Amino acid sequence: MEPRRTPRVLSIAGTDPTGGAGQHADLKTVAVLGGYGMSAITAIVVQNTQGVEAVHPVPVSVLSEQLEAVSRDVTVDAVKIGMLGSVPVIEAVSQWLGDHRPPVVVLDPVMVATAGGRLLDDDAEDAIRKLLELADLVTPNLPELAVLLGEEVAADWATALDQGHRLAEAHRVRVLVKGGHLPGEDTPDALIEPGRPEPAVEVHAPRVETRNTHGTGCSLSSAVAVLAARTGEWPAAVRAGRQWLRGALLAADRLEVGHGNGPVHHGHHLDDLLEQAVAEWSRPETEDEAEDTGTSFTRQLWNESGDLRERIRGGSFVPGLADGSLPREVFLDYLAQDLIYLQDYSRALAQLAVRAPRESWRALFAAGSAGCAEETATLHKTLVEADAPVQSTEVTDEYTDFLLATTQSRDWAVGVAAVLPCYWLYAWIGTELDRQRRAAQVQDGHDGSGGAHPYAAWLDSYSDPAFAEAGERVRAVVDDLARTADPATVDHMRRAFHRACELEFRFFEDPCLRGRARNGSGDGRET
Ligand SMILES: Nc1ncnc2c1ncn2[C@@H]1O[C@H](COP(=O)(O)OP(=O)(O)OP(=O)(O)O)[C@@H](O)[C@H]1O
Ligand SMILES: Cc1ncc(CO)c(N)n1
Incomplete structure (x- = not known):
């Protein structure tokens, strides 16, 4: 396989x-x-997340014509075979495979749908068994495995593996035994190769708690087909396909499709890349165009600071927090600085409240200042318990001096632009951490429901929607001000925003740098 x-x-x-x-x-x-x-x-299948209502087979000759049209024109690197339905269809596909066998053939012997409903005629089981000989990999669920062998459905994993071995030997075909239908918490899968007494791959992971599992079998077999063609290796394809599917199950509830067993989120791993790409593609060529197309000032600022967010993502602090590898002492060091920072941030917001040109804006910043004061009280308690020393660093001083001076002595609009990144980047990091935490869980093969994450409580406080909402309101103030401000002030607002963003980044990375300096080397994360 190339x-x-x-x-x-x-x-x-x-x-x-x-x-x-x-x-x-x-x-x-x-x-x-x-x-x-x-x-x-x-076949055209009338179905939804609640079940199959009707099956309208495509005439066999029309299926054969489709297959011929493809292979007349396109080199097929892999084929995934799913629902066939009846004996004549299976025979037509067998014949096509005999003539044009692609290097990767994955057969998912679909017999019934997860949501209920037969998808294969009763008399077609023998024909499917014959088709096994033409496949490189077959991916039955437990009931399908039992039908293919003419036995009872396996009630435990050891029996399922044994059945998988016997199917592999009988038909000289690789078998992906899927334990998704077993009762209990574990969802094991194994790749069994004919002539090998041990599975080539055996993976276990806790069941993902969701009822949205419609199409998992179809998705997994297609994933293994494309990944086998891509990597040239079956075990790698099975491992990668399964990890990907696990992420798709973890993200499934976000889709909100249908009232029954909903689908999984196929593109879960692209969500973030897409957000960035769309922001990039939609960025106006010039500021004049930005005005014409109504792109807000803060959206422009956000687009301009994409590189910085990339640096935060690629730094030591945020990824270390997400996967829990950040050393405790580095985290405490960060918290101690954050306490000093938040005290001054609270003062800066109070300053904006004092100077606010509108009543509603005064209330917004006064509430922000009070919220910060509450936060510092809680933090203070954590730190006293941890007995951490509190002495401000150069980076902390630089950031707080900048905020206090700007909110006190500059144009009010510039002060508001300076405090915005703290709101906005933290809300962004909240979602970012959540994403990375999920990704880390996928890699570890656990969903985190049982295992304690060292910074869980703190991570949860980050994704507080009230905080994101306050950030949106401050953003609206900045946009309001930018619409009427003179160009010099707008320019100053832009510089203040970007300077605060840069300081946010340094504020995160500084505790890691100091951790490294203390230990002589390393990257400030545990390995
Ligand atoms: N809730 C779940 N949590 C984790 N993994 C799951 C869950 N449900 C299914 N899987 C996994 O999905 C893959 C396909 O599972 P399953 O055995 O249910 O296939 P299937 O019955 O052919 O699917 P379908 O008929 O829905 O298309 C397996 O790897 C299985 O372990
Ligand atoms: C068309 C089709 N193939 C397979 C399945 C199994 O989930 C389904 N529900 N529908």
């Missing part, structure tokens, strides 16, 4: 108008995992 960066993957399967299973799941999976997806439809 690896290919963008494999051309053909799905032969039925449809799902709600987009979560069958062809639609296959095409989405292939696309988000870097392949080029194609589809030959076996």
